[in-house]
Amino acid sequence: MSSVLGTYARKPISFKEGKGSYLFAENGEKYLDFVQGIATNILGHCHEHLVKTIQEQSKKLWHVSNAFIIPDQERLAKRLTDNTFADFVCFQNSGTEATEASIKIARKYFHKIGKPEKNRIITIKGAFHGRTLAALFAANNPKHTEGFGPKVDGFDQVPFPGSSNTSNSEHTTIKKAINKNTAAIMVETIMGEGGIKVVPDFCLKGLRELCDEHEILLILDEVQSAYRTGNFFAFETSGIKPDIVPIAKGIGGGFPLGACLVTKKVSVGMTPGTHGSTFGGNPLAMAVGNAVLDIIFEKNFLQNVRQKGKYFHEELSKVKEKYPKIISEVRGVGLMLGVRLSVDNGEFMKKLMDNKMLTVKAEENVIRLFPPLIVNHNELDEGIKKIKKVCEEMS
Numbered sequence: 513m514s515s516v517l518g519t520y521a522r523k524p525i526s527f528k529e530g531k532g533s534y535l536f537a538e539n540g541e542k543y544l545d546f547v548q549g550i551a552t553n554i555l556g557h558c559h560e561h562l563v564k565t566i567q568e569q570s571k572k573l574w575h576v577s578n579a580f581i582i583p584d585q586e587r588l589a590k591r592l593t594d595n596t597f598a599d600f601v602c603f604q605n606s607g608t609e610a611t612e613a614s615i616k617i618a619r620k621y622f623h624k625i626g627k628p629e630k631n632r633i634i635t636i637k638g639a640f641h642g643r644t645l646a647a648l649f650a651a652n653n654p655k656h657t658e659g660f661g662p663k664v665d666g667f668d669q670v671p672f673p674g675s676s677n678t679s680n681s682e683h684t685t686i687k688k689a690i691n692k693n694t695a696a697i698m699v700e701t702i703m704g705e706g707g708i709k710v711v712p713d714f715c716l717k718g719l720r721e722l723c724d725e726h727e728i729l730l731i732l733d734e735v736q737s738a739y740r741t742g743n744f745f746a747f748e749t750s751g752i753k754p755d756i757v758p759i760a761k762g763i764g765g766g767f768p769l770g771a772c773l774v775t776k777k778v779s780v781g782m783t784p785g786t787h788g789s790t791f792g793g794n795p796l797a798m799a800v801g802n803a804v805l806d807i808i809f810e811k812n813f814l815q816n817v818r819q820k821g822k823y824f825h826e827e828l829s830k831v832k833e834k835y836p837k838i839i840s841e842v843r844g845v846g847l848m849l850g851v852r853l854s855v856d857n858g859e860f861m862k863k864l865m866d867n868k869m870l871t872v873k874a875e876e877n878v879i880r881l882f883p884p885l886i887v888n889h890n891e892l893d894e895g896i897k898k899i900k901k902v903c904e905e906m907s
């Protein structure tokens with residue numbers, strides 16, 4: 513019997529090694545890994561530059577307290593702010609901490625400007641923001657909250673914006689939910705766990721306008737989507753600027769790292785002592801975060817991600833055309849893609865695994881595909897071939 517607390521339904525397999533897009537099981541079998549630690553090993557397994565960075569940094573300095581200036585933290589924050597809407601970054605270790613920091617910053621802002629009554633956040637039904645208590649009740653998924661009461665107050669839920677052709681009426685629902693206590697609207701730009709549901713650009717623009725009109729903040733949770741869609745952030749195609757953006761997963765390339773990005777305006781309440789983290793932003797994590805950016809910022813890197821994502825989306829759509837009774841929809845942007853199935857997603861995933869390909873489940877009977885950003889066309893074709901094979905088997 514395992515001594516590990518049974519909070520996961522684990523597949524009966526373990527791996528001894530990973531290289532790029534592949535994982536190698538204990539028995540030597542090779543798997544095409546489109547899980548990548550759930551969108552986390554953004555540069556694949558054991559990327560040379562990351563391996564070298566960790567080796568070198570581990571000989572110099574691992575951890576010092578945030579009581580001292582950490583030069584690599586300054587550097588990563590500067591690189592993140594130079595290339596985004598944000599003016600400041602606070603470093604965490606995970607996605608849930610990054611979303612919790614976002615919630616705290618939003619509330620503190622209104623407290624600081626003399627409107628402490630504005631402390632409620634509008635969230636989206638079907639969202640996922642992490643497993644700590646505030647993040648849990650922000651998303652308010654009964655599967656995750658049951659038994660963990662009392663409920664953390666401060667969140668008001670509305671339906672997914674722009675999910676159908678009735679987007680206007682759904683903005684009306686959000687509008688109705690805004691009241692004198694509203695501080696912010698928090699949305700995942702692309703709902704990950706919720707089934708790779710993309711908030712369309714026109715809808716992001718509408719949300720921004722709504723926030724401006726009511727003088728509330730827009731928080732875009734990019735924990736899963738940052739760096740992955742062929743843009744630095746998924747919201748960039750809309751042209752809007754959010755106020756607060758939590759990121760994590762891919763930004764550490766597999767090393768635990770989260771961050772919360774904010775504008776100068778919204779940061780005013782966050783003075784010394786208002787927030788902290790023992791591990792957040794330590795030298796080892798910062799070295800890796802910077803190394804990931806070295807690659808992301810390489811000339812044409814994100815453009816290639818866009819191009820590969822478009823290719824994969826097109827190829828998946830062709831499979832959907834061929835097997836319309838199996839695949840009902842291809843969703844997503846860049847290399848954050850999902851396939852909605854008409855057959856059971858768990859069974860489909862199991863058959864893919866029998867064919868040596870790993871994928872992730874999501875809501876709405878979706879399987880998520882997270883190739884590493886360094887994936888090549890042959891590997892994408894291999895994935896398509898395996899998906900086709902399983903479609904054939906299930907027809």
Ligand SMILES: *Cc1c(COP(=O)(O)O)cnc(C)c1O
Nearest residue numbers: 606607608640641642704735736
């Ligand atoms: C995974 C995820 C989180 C939580 O991240 P953890 O690192 O597991 O705490 C939060 N928001 C979104 C959108 C996520 O996908």
